[in-house]
Amino acid sequence: MRHAIRCGCLIEEKDALLPVTDRSVQYAYSVYEALKLKNGEFVHLKEHLFRLRESAKGIKIDLKYSDEEIYSWLDALKNADNLFNETFRILLIGHENLLFITHSETRKYPDSYYTEGVDCTLYEGERFLPNYKTSNLLLSYLALEDAESKGAFEALFVNRHGYITEGTRSNFYALKGNKLYTAPDSDVLLGVTRIGVMEAAKEMGIQVVYEPVYVKDVYSFDSLFISSTSMKAMSVRSINGKSVSRSMNTMVLRFSDYVGQWE
Amino acid sequence: MRHAIRCGCLIEEKDALLPVTDRSVQYAYSVYEALKLKNGEFVHLKEHLFRLRESAKGIKIDLKYSDEEIYSWLDALKNADNLFNETFRILLIGHENLLFITHSETRKYPDSYYTEGVDCTLYEGERFLPNYKTSNLLLSYLALEDAESKGAFEALFVNRHGYITEGTRSNFYALKGNKLYTAPDSDVLLGVTRIGVMEAAKEMGIQVVYEPVYVKDVYSFDSLFISSTSMKAMSVRSINGKSVSRSMNTMVLRFSDYVGQWE
Numbered sequence: 179m180r181h182a183i184r185c186g187c188l189i190e191e192k193d194a195l196l197p198v199t200d201r202s203v204q205y206a207y208s209v210y211e212a213l214k215l216k217n218g219e220f221v222h223l224k225e226h227l228f229r230l231r232e233s234a235k236g237i238k239i240d241l242k243y244s245d246e247e248i249y250s251w252l253d254a255l256k257n258a259d260n261l262f263n264e265t266f267r268i269l270l271i272g273h274e275n276l277l278f279i280t281h282s283e284t285r286k287y288p289d290s291y292y293t294e295g296v297d298c299t300l301y302e303g304e305r306f307l308p309n310y311k312t313s314n315l316l317l318s319y320l321a322l323e324d325a326e327s328k329g330a331f332e333a334l335f336v337n338r339h340g341y342i343t344e345g346t347r348s349n350f351y352a353l354k355g356n357k358l359y360t361a362p363d364s365d366v367l368l369g370v371t372r373i374g375v376m377e378a379a380k381e382m383g384i385q386v387v388y389e390p391v392y393v394k395d396v397y398s399f400d401s402l403f404i405s406s407t408s409m410k411a412m413s414v415r416s417i418n419g420k421s422v423s424r425s426m427n428t429m430v431l432r433f434s435d436y437v438g439q440w441e
Numbered sequence: 442m443r444h445a446i447r448c449g450c451l452i453e454e455k456d457a458l459l460p461v462t463d464r465s466v467q468y469a470y471s472v473y474e475a476l477k478l479k480n481g482e483f484v485h486l487k488e489h490l491f492r493l494r495e496s497a498k499g500i501k502i503d504l505k506y507s508d509e510e511i512y513s514w515l516d517a518l519k520n521a522d523n524l525f526n527e528t529f530r531i532l533l534i535g536h537e538n539l540l541f542i543t544h545s546e547t548r549k550y551p552d553s554y555y556t557e558g559v560d561c562t563l564y565e566g567e568r569f570l571p572n573y574k575t576s577n578l579l580l581s582y583l584a585l586e587d588a589e590s591k592g593a594f595e596a597l598f599v600n601r602h603g604y605i606t607e608g609t610r611s612n613f614y615a616l617k618g619n620k621l622y623t624a625p626d627s628d629v630l631l632g633v634t635r636i637g638v639m640e641a642a643k644e645m646g647i648q649v650v651y652e653p654v655y656v657k658d659v660y661s662f663d664s665l666f667i668s669s670t671s672m673k674a675m676s677v678r679s680i681n682g683k684s685v686s687r688s689m690n691t692m693v694l695r696f697s698d699y700v701g702q703w704e
Contacts, residue, residue, distance in 0.1 A: 191462065195458035195460060196458060196460075196461060196466070197457065197459075198445070198459060199445075199457060203459065204530075204532075204576065205576075205579065205581065205582040206577065207579060238583065238586065267467075269461060278461045280461055282462075303569075306566075306579060313467065313469050314578075315467070316468065316469055316470060317569060317577075318468065319468040319470045320500060320501065323501065338601075
């Protein structure tokens, strides 16, 4: 029997349910976090709980639970279901602070996704309140579904000015010589793994330039990659079906290694 | 005991529940409609079901139920709970077509909202896919909460170019002489009551101009009003705390009467 947490109580997962008539549910007035349990330890737990709190604040929800409380609930769920490597999802709904924790298998990707890269598509759109992980995910859903219908792995958002900001569930980077380009903090999700990528760049003596890539220039870089909690740093091999340079893929693999160890 | 409908079955309302682990629920990948039962008859049912189908199509959900099926479910719920005047909400979730119908009391407004008008605030933002009623409602939630915190009744969205498009749950109109200004169809929800307003304008010999109002010009019109299924046509008396002209309020009241009878 699988379990879940509702507002601090251990329940059966099948009872993790939302009332259709709840106004916060109807308005998708909620925020969430996804975090990994790796070898029995929660990865960057503090950073994820910090971001949950920031996301809540960003849409004017006052998160009334302490980090310690949420940590103890994660632990209770881990123990109840005897988990060792898993992904946890925390959902916080409305001013009433209805909180659920559920879990699912951590997604694993084939090695080729790193050595050979993945295919991405472009999708015009801007996430509403990009710094926060809100449940306002329709744009991401449609963009990802469009990518998958074309056999691609991820969709990258192009903003109104023609710049690539981020993926539907990843941050986006472009390497050229000794420089790493990525969109400024104001325009993207402040990915926990992105912090690791930035640390890796510093370690490797690579200069970070907080400028988004203009969509027409995307084929002129040495290498492109995306990052997320589940992907780490993953090479991009094509955009909209057209191959991109992967001449610096050794460097991308070093980013991935760094982020993997940083966990 | 209150009832609800889930995928054609009559259930208790307390069992109208959504699984937290469902991906379509997590992504708010759903559309909805709200419609009125008035003196035992559903008001503009055909138009509401047409729009539900259009909303679904707009986010690539194939609505597999026929109008006749949905109509029979509305009827079953009406009879089960012995309803005569009520508001019904239809929610359609994901490709799996999980459909719920719930009901609540129809909101009634004091006469003064019509004779003296309501206060509105301005809120910068554009609804994603404005033609469709999707559950991607965070912007509307935040805008309305902001309005209510200032004692106002409705928030009006101002787009990136500085034009007023629509309210969080209403369409917006401005009268000047013999002309009625409203944003073009592409930028707003195609309100069912808006159809009635357009018909009323034709009947009254008023020319409809499909141009949004520039925010700086909003105080220069003769009268402003908003419309929705629950509000009909409702006069605006102030925007951001500053009074607006209501010199054509008699005309606004005629719009409201027309829409009320058109039901």
